[in-house]
Amino acid sequence: MILTVAGDVDLAVHAAFQAALDEQWQGAENLVIDCSEITFLDSMGLRVLVQALQTATTNNHTFALAAPSAPVLRVLELAGVQSLFPVVDSIPDDGDDSDGER
Structure with missing residues (x-):
């Protein structure tokens, strides 16, 4: 499954981001988060990413x-967790046009 996330990922949207991730995990054994359009990530957005990694x-x-x-990348680096996250350079094509978007 691919979850596309765009814009600011901060305190104002972290609950919706977490809910979208929880929904994507239901019945899925793999998840890729398309982070190419994220313009800002704060500690709450980072928290959601860390929880997703822990769930996996x-x-x-x-x-x-x-x-x-x-x-x-900057926030992952500043938090010292960049090496924990698997990163792919491009968005894989999973053949499913029903990607979630936040």
């Missing part, structure tokens, strides 16, 4: 960030 690890699912934007 706990359930032996695969998880990756696709094409993370400069703001995403």
Whole structure:
């Protein structure tokens, strides 16, 4: 499954982002978050990403960030967690046009 996230990912939208991730995990064994259009990421957005990674690890699912934007990479680097997140350079084509978007 691919979840596309765009714009600011901050305190104002973190609950909706978490809900979208929770929904995507239902019945899925892999999840890629398209981060190419994220323009801002704060600690609450980072928290959601860390929780998604923990969910994947706990359930032996695969998880990756696709094409993370400069703001995403910067926050991951500043938090010292960049090496924990699998990253793919491009958004994979999963053949499903029903991607979630926030």
